[in-house]
Amino acid sequence: MSTFITDPLSFPTSQAGDRPARVHQSNSGPSPAIRWGRWFDWAERRRQRLALRELADDKHFLDDLGLTREQALDEANKPFWR
Template identity: 50%
Template sequence: MNDTLASAPHQAGGTPLEPTEILRRNYSLASLRSIIAAWDERKRFRWELEQMSKDNPHLIDDIGLTRRQVETEIAKPFWRR
């Protein structure tokens, strides 16, 4: 038997799992917490950036961003980098 097939995880029916299925099943609680923390940080950062652009637009220039870059960043959903 082929070594690759012999070592591949299988479903209950005996068929090999797809790589994406294997990745989905290997998430631990710690990695899920890490993902959620990253999402929360992105959401908070984008909210703060939006507030800064409204309240103190001159600070946006000071950090070297354009208005378009700020708008693009603010528009991203929290799960996107």
């Protein structure tokens, strides 16, 4: 239930030593910048895992990375959000 206050003098006032009253209520979700940042992280992770899947058959690249074929495929098969 919402309450509308039309008289500005009825707002609570703060006194010395009081913590300021919160005037604005923010939404409960993360800010859009955080959501976009997460999306870009997921897109990059997906791109890297697709590239790793392509390298899984090349033993020389895997040796350079220090991975076995099984480790590379296990990582490449993870969903992008993990």
